[in-house]
Amino acid sequence: MKNSTEAGLVEKLADPTYSRVREKLREDIVSGYFPSGKRLKIAELIDRYSVSQMPIREALQQLQGEGLIIIEPNKGAHVRQIDQGFLENMYDIRQLIEVYLTVKSIDHIQDKDVKELIQIQGKYELAAKKKDYDLCVKLNKLFHVTIYAVANNPEGSQILEKHWQLINTLRFTHGYGPDRLAEVIEEHRNIIKALDKRDVIAVEKAATAHCVAAKADLISQISRRGN
Amino acid sequence: MKNSTEAGLVEKLADPTYSRVREKLREDIVSGYFPSGKRLKIAELIDRYSVSQMPIREALQQLQGEGLIIIEPNKGAHVRQIDQGFLENMYDIRQLIEVYLTVKSIDHIQDKDVKELIQIQGKYELAAKKKDYDLCVKLNKLFHVTIYAVANNPEGSQILEKHWQLINTLRFTHGYGPDRLAEVIEEHRNIIKALDKRDVIAVEKAATAHCVAAKADLISQISRRGN
DNA sequence: GAATTCAATATTGTATACAATTTTACTCCC
DNA sequence: GGGAGTAAAATTGTATACAATATTGAATTC
Numbered sequence: 241m242k243n244s245t246e247a248g249l250v251e252k253l254a255d256p257t258y259s260r261v262r263e264k265l266r267e268d269i270v271s272g273y274f275p276s277g278k279r280l281k282i283a284e285l286i287d288r289y290s291v292s293q294m295p296i297r298e299a300l301q302q303l304q305g306e307g308l309i310i311i312e313p314n315k316g317a318h319v320r321q322i323d324q325g326f327l328e329n330m331y332d333i334r335q336l337i338e339v340y341l342t343v344k345s346i347d348h349i350q351d352k353d354v355k356e357l358i359q360i361q362g363k364y365e366l367a368a369k370k371k372d373y374d375l376c377v378k379l380n381k382l383f384h385v386t387i388y389a390v391a392n393n394p395e396g397s398q399i400l401e402k403h404w405q406l407i408n409t410l411r412f413t414h415g416y417g418p419d420r421l422a423e424v425i426e427e428h429r430n431i432i433k434a435l436d437k438r439d440v441i442a443v444e445k446a447a448t449a450h451c452v453a454a455k456a457d458l459i460s461q462i463s464r465r466g467n
Numbered sequence: 468m469k470n471s472t473e474a475g476l477v478e479k480l481a482d483p484t485y486s487r488v489r490e491k492l493r494e495d496i497v498s499g500y501f502p503s504g505k506r507l508k509i510a511e512l513i514d515r516y517s518v519s520q521m522p523i524r525e526a527l528q529q530l531q532g533e534g535l536i537i538i539e540p541n542k543g544a545h546v547r548q549i550d551q552g553f554l555e556n557m558y559d560i561r562q563l564i565e566v567y568l569t570v571k572s573i574d575h576i577q578d579k580d581v582k583e584l585i586q587i588q589g590k591y592e593l594a595a596k597k598k599d600y601d602l603c604v605k606l607n608k609l610f611h612v613t614i615y616a617v618a619n620n621p622e623g624s625q626i627l628e629k630h631w632q633l634i635n636t637l638r639f640t641h642g643y644g645p646d647r648l649a650e651v652i653e654e655h656r657n658i659i660k661a662l663d664k665r666d667v668i669a670v671e672k673a674a675t676a677h678c679v680a681a682k683a684d685l686i687s688q689i690s691r692r693g694n
Numbered sequence: 695g696a697a698t699t700c701a702a703t704a705t706t707g708t709a710t711a712c713a714a715t716t717t718t719a720c721t722c723c724c
Numbered sequence: 725g726g727g728a729g730t731a732a733a734a735t736t737g738t739a740t741a742c743a744a745t746a747t748t749g750a751a752t753t754c
Contacts, residue, residue, distance in 0.1 A: 255540060256540050256541060256706085256707060256744095256745095258707080258708090259540060281735070281736095282736070283734085283735070291708085292708060292709045292710075293710090293736090293737095294521070294707075294708050294709070295707080295708070297525065297736090297737085298524065298525075298707090301528035301529055302528055304529070305528065305532020305533070306532070313482055313483045313737090314483060314714085314715055314716065314736060314737075315715090315716070315717095315736080316735070329621060330622045332567070332620060332622075332623070333564060333620065336564060337560060337563060340560075340563055393559060395557045396556070396559070396560045399560065483714095483736085483737060484737075484738070485738090508704090508706095509705075509706070510705070519738060519739045519740075520706090520707095520738095520739085520740090521737075521738050521739070521740095522737080524707085525737090540707090541746065542706080542745090542747095543705070543706060543746090
């Protein structure tokens, strides 16, 4: 893991400009600097990121591939607008895959994996107590990504990663419902318990409940703010 | 539908160069002109498509977004190599979504939809009798796309479309097993019958069987040719 | 023969300028 | 006030040349 970390650092420093622009632009979308529906004009991005138009255009194409933006020929790019219909559809697919991966992780999961999940969950509970939402988002992701890695279906993981970026832009803007952090803690505990027992039915039930509740909370938050 | 077709034609003629290159390059990949793993050098693509490097680069980024190619920074692009592991993973996810969409289509399906499926199936059976594989591929896709449209979850449909492109490159190269066309006919009939009855369990069973068999046939074909 | 080093060549990435298309602003007319 | 037409301005798309990086081939060493 240490070598992997170092290799990752080397790769990052050597990234071409278009990759660095893509990362920065994604951050700016997720953080809300460029809000839902915002027109992304190349001249403005040139000013903001201090590069020429070519890496901007490359980065935009890549982010379109990730689903974060939409490019219309001859008209330019804008941040994807996520209405409730889109969110419902996305979450329906997300639930299929997330439940499948969580259940499939039983095939390969080991005690060290369960220990790791417990550790992540402990950190999540501390972060939740401190209302450190940023850290909660990161740890929630780590929790699930750890499970996906055990499940070992990159195709599924990649689709969920795309969804996660879209969901995260909404979470940044709309936040969590008042009880959501406590609910997540309970739901994660249920998932850990079921995985520890390698109980397929319980895992499926716990993962489904987690997904259903996340979807309901986000839709509730969006409706509350009158998107 | 007529207006939609005309609008499609207008859009196509007005497409920028990078869109036209993307379409042509996709065709060249799916048809096997650029086979699995092939390095896609920009200079060669410039010669082949008679455009400058910029629309080539844009098209490559878009096709990466579709999953057909892989771009490595500073090293260039190559056609995605689809090994058995990748195919298994992809089909596992594909099956989740396809079964879900087929079952969900029950919510909205009307008699005219069932009639349309029967019509498509009739054409498929004729094409199969004539061993017109190209037409079989198109009609099989139309059959499923018709169901997905009724299901009305574009997120799911788009993931399946990406999968379909990848699968199609393999089908073009490796063809079908000797009994596969007859099996597809039987499987499609079962799907139609179950949809006609709006029988959730039967639809789920028929759609699952169709997916499982398609996966098994393709993997068998690939293994046979020693890819 | 295999491994290493280095220079030449090939290829990808980027900047700049110009071409093509869309948008905006203005005027005129009903 | 709204619609139509037109020109100017803004923006996207593309070509070309050069910069940066990777690959290949040759020479040297063990």
